[in-house]
Amino acid sequence: MTSDLLSRDEIRRRVDALGPWFHNLDLRGVPTAPTHFLGDYPNVKWRRFAEIIPDDLTGKSVLDIGCNAGFYAMEMKRRGADRVLGLDTDDDYLAQARFAAEVNDLAIEFRKLSAYDVGQLGETFDLVIFMGVLYHLRHPLLALDLIREHVVGDQLLFQSMLRGSADVDEIARNYDFWTTSPFDSPGYPKMHFIEHKYADDPTNWWAPNRACVEAMLRSAGFAILAHPEDEVYLCRKVPRPQQDGPVYPVRGAR
Known part of the structure; x- marks a missing residue:
């Protein structure tokens, strides 16, 4: 069935069947998550930074990891991106994404693939979107390394849940073994490990502070x-800054 033949009642029926939804999308007047605890999410967040992405993405390719x-994949296609590919590891989310793109008449490809496996794509993209994924990964820096090495051609649009201080200390390039005070500062890069659940989600493994995500991005080569x-x-x-690749050998003094 082509999208122009879908009635509002049929869209609503399909939305209900594919639920629950985390993204609140407007599918021809049918909201997918109207009672989202964050409001009209992610549109309410997107409006706060949408201007940093060019209005015209003609000729550009976009990869949305954890779509x-x-x-976000649909927003990039609406701005004219030639090729948009969305990746996720959840079959339910992928089914939602495919249906939403169909309703909106947007030609977007979606595949089941993890952030760790992006090297399998064998191509780079002008813009890679990596929003709301880092803290769900058990190995977040490895994922950043692999994404930079294999799929980022130019730019990365990144977002992570942050917890802790928003301060960012000026960190020396080295400290001697007996210097421990910087680690106690709220502005030192810190990643809080979540052993069980946070916000009822067992995949929320990490809660970095601002200094930590900025340091991780620089360390990964961004x-x-x-x-x-x-x-x-x-x-x-x-x-x-350090050419030790996505798999880290043991180095340094013993």
Whole structure:
């Protein structure tokens, strides 16, 4: 069935059958998550930083890692991106994304693939979106390394849940073994580990502070171009400061 033949009642029936939804999408007047605890999410967040993405993405390719129901992938296609690919590991989210793109008459490809496996794509993209995924991963820095190495051609749009201080200390490039006071500062890069659940979600493994995500981005080989929203960064791919690759050998003094 083509999208122009779908009635509002049919869209509503399909939305209910594919639920529950985390993205609140407007599918021809049918909201997918109208009672979302964050409000009209993710549109309410997108409006706070949408201007950092060019209005015209003609000729550009976009990869959305952890696309969920496809909100950001669809926004990029609406701005004219030639190729948009959305990845997720959840079959239910992928089904939602495919249906939403169909209703909106947007030609977007969706595949089941994890952030750790992006090297299988064998291609790079002008813009890679990595929003709301880092803290769900048991190995977040490895994922950043792999994403930079394999799929980022130019820019990365990044977001993570942040907890702790918003301060960012100026960190020395080295400290001797007996210097411990910087670690106690709220502005030192910190990643809080969640052993069980946070917000009733057992996949919320990490809660970094601002200093931590900024340090991780730099370490993975990204220069921060803009920080338009508390949790959002636009970055450009640059040479990594330490060339130790995505698998870390044991080095240093013993």
